[in-house]
Amino acid sequence: MTPAARLAASIxxxxxxxxxxxxxxxxxLDWQRKNRYAGAKDxxxxxxxxxxALREQGMRRWRLQxxxxxxxxxxxxxxxxxxxxxxWQALCEGAKYAPPRLxxxxxxxxxxxxxNDAAPLWARVNLPPELTALCEARFGTDAEAELQALNSRxxxxxxxxxxxxxxxxxxxxxxxxxxxxxxxxxSPFGIRLQQQVRLExxxxxxxxxxxxxxxxxxxxxxLLGARPGETVIDLCAGAGGKTLALAAQMKNRGRLVAADxxxxxxxxxxxxxxxxxxxxVETAAAEKLPALLEAMEGQADRVFLDVPCSGSGTWRRNPExxxxxxxxxxDDLQAAQRGLLAQGVKLLKPGGRLVYATCSILAPENxxxxxDILAHGEVTPIPLAQAWEEGxxxxxxxxxxxxxxxxxxxxxxxxxxxxxxxxx
Numbered sequence: 001m002t003p004a005a006r007l008a009a010s011i012x013x014x015x016x017x018x019x020x021x022x023x024x025x026x027x028x029l030d031w032q033r034k035n036r037y038a039g040a041k042d043x044x045x046x047x048x049x050x051x052x053a054l055r056e057q058g059m060r061r062w063r064l065q066x067x068x069x070x071x072x073x074x075x076x077x078x079x080x081x082x083x084x085x086x087x088w089q090a091l092c093e094g095a096k097y098a099p100p101r102l103x104x105x106x107x108x109x110x111x112x113x114x115x116n117d118a119a120p121l122w123a124r125v126n127l128p129p130e131l132t133a134l135c136e137a138r139f140g141t142d143a144e145a146e147l148q149a150l151n152s153r154x155x156x157x158x159x160x161x162x163x164x165x166x167x168x169x170x171x172x173x174x175x176x177x178x179x180x181x182x183x184x185x186x187s188p189f190g191i192r193l194q195q196q197v198r199l200e201x202x203x204x205x206x207x208x209x210x211x212x213x214x215x216x217x218x219x220x221x222x223l224l225g226a227r228p229g230e231t232v233i234d235l236c237a238g239a240g241g242k243t244l245a246l247a248a249q250m251k252n253r254g255r256l257v258a259a260d261x262x263x264x265x266x267x268x269x270x271x272x273x274x275x276x277x278x279x280x281v282e283t284a285a286a287e288k289l290p291a292l293l294e295a296m297e298g299q300a301d302r303v304f305l306d307v308p309c310s311g312s313g314t315w316r317r318n319p320e321x322x323x324x325x326x327x328x329x330x331d332d333l334q335a336a337q338r339g340l341l342a343q344g345v346k347l348l349k350p351g352g353r354l355v356y357a358t359c360s361i362l363a364p365e366n367x368x369x370x371x372d373i374l375a376h377g378e379v380t381p382i383p384l385a386q387a388w389e390e391g392x393x394x395x396x397x398x399x400x401x402x403x404x405x406x407x408x409x410x411x412x413x414x415x416x417x418x419x420x421x422x423x424x
Contacts, residue, residue, distance in 0.1 A: 001042040004091045004098035010049040011099060015073035017320050024320045053077055054319040055151045059116060062123035069109035085110040126151050130327050138363050149408035150315045158191045159213040161276050162248045187218035188392060208275035213241050216405045216415035220357045221245035223419055225391040228253040230301035235259050235344050240269030242306055247278045259284040297346050302353050305344040307337045309358040309365050313414025337369045345378055350424025361414035370418045382419040
């Protein structure tokens, strides 16, 4: 493909991102399936152009605003200070597979684009102004550095399935294959790959020896301290990544219920359970949830509650989603989070433990719901150091009584977890 053809493809994909709620990676895959003539280098170049634009979305939006230009896919793709209007004109020559020629208005808009050095914080960190203000309240003077880290590329972390193998054996296997891999710093069962691997085709994955899971999520699941023979509920299981981790903690003995309102996500758990060799999991989707929750009230030894949230801690994986999230959505989520937390506590038997978790860096989703339920007096907090030692069998290397991980400080997704125990 020519550079002009690659630009046309990038504009097409960015148009889908800006004009829908579809994920960028899904749109890229769809484009690749429909255009199989594109070689590996072309696909990489197009993906790089798309994700560069998305990681610079704040700056590009600001530049177009300052130039009083519309946010069109073409201008969004070209609002790059490293490329001159004349260079864009040379690519948009209107030939076959190239973008149509630039209009006079487009040329004028590109010529009016300001330099980046006057950009406000929200543009520099690629985040809507309202969310930037929330993060400034959370991180203070470190806000810009923390938010810039969310514009970096996320690593590929794996969780070793201890029902079948151990981390040392998996590291040795990767080394034998010439794949650069290292143990994760916080999770005792994690491996971080230093290069891209087509995991879905790898024998270790197909045999259920490894599962993709960010180190932060691994740690949060371990904090529950689930034990063999217990009754454990993963109340917002989704596709079941943490359910698999909990089953490994339980050594595949006991009762583990994976519940979620979205049956489509929950259905994706079934082949993962078979691959991992797990047989203790019961699944409960929307229509079964009310009866299940009523029947299990006061019966659970442990409840893991990874509530629906903004996903702000994963913005480096899905940079387009931050521009689809606003304060109104945060208000709705907070109401749901408080309701789920109250529901999770009811499921616990006296002395039972609950982990409230989010993949968020926003304080209204994290500390606020936990503080509210503690004020009701039904539960007491378990200090992070205690839960860490019991669940991970090592001394806790982190400060504070609640887990609060960020890409900048810990190299993980942004993640929050608090451990609570029901009185009695």
